[in-house]
Amino acid sequence: MSGKLDSSRNTQGSETSWKRWGLLVVVVLTLVVVLQNSQTVDFNLLFISTSAPLILLLLVFTLLGAAIGYLAPLVRRGRDKR
Secondary structure, eight states, X not given: OHHHHHHHHXXXXXXXHHHHHHXXXXXXXXXXXXXXXXXEXXXXXXXXXXXXXXXHXXXXXXXXXXXXXXXXXXXXXXXXXX
């Protein structure tokens, strides 16, 4: 009986390990792209027009995208419970 419990733990641990590696790869690739793009660019959003370092814009919008990707399923799950 303990053999079955151990195998289920190994499967779950392996899945978590792959998720961590995947996240690490995404973070490293994002950092490489961000660090290679440090020039100043013009940025226009609706009525806002400004100049900013591309590295800052990439970081802001990467974090914004990650937050939306993390929060959207949580909000959707909350709506499904009603």
